[in-house]
Amino acid sequence: MRRFAMRLAVTIAIAMLCALGGFAALGYLTLALYLYLATLFEPPMAALVTAFGILVATLVLALIARLFIPKKKSPLEQLGEALSLGSKFGSESREKLHTEGFSKITIALFGLGFAMGVSPKLRALVLGLLR
Numbered sequence: 001m002r003r004f005a006m007r008l009a010v011t012i013a014i015a016m017l018c019a020l021g022g023f024a025a026l027g028y029l030t031l032a033l034y035l036y037l038a039t040l041f042e043p044p045m046a047a048l049v050t051a052f053g054i055l056v057a058t059l060v061l062a063l064i065a066r067l068f069i070p071k072k073k074s075p076l077e078q079l080g081e082a083l084s085l086g087s088k089f090g091s092e093s094r095e096k097l098h099t100e101g102f103s104k105i106t107i108a109l110f111g112l113g114f115a116m117g118v119s120p121k122l123r124a125l126v127l128g129l130l131r
Helices: 002-040 043-068 075-100 104-118 120-130
Strands: none
Touching: 002 043, 104 120
């Protein structure tokens, strides 16, 4: 555990140093762009063009990042998926039980599943035993 903590700390430190270096490089690139534009425009106009360019680049990066972020499903869609999955499981279980027949274990397992679904205390007890 101690070795893991040390590796994690070193990894975080390296990531922070890389981020700091990236921000410094971005700052120098922005300064270089401003100094170049200051030779073409008046200094206030060069600052405005530089700021506008950075704003446009930020918006483009944000739009690209948004393409990679999955959309959350609404609770209604999640409920629909859960209902269809439960329906499919129920129909498959019914077919299997009719083809193979009911055994005492199957009936006991259905009873246990029903009791766990109804009783939060029983559910907590079984989850406590599994942990």
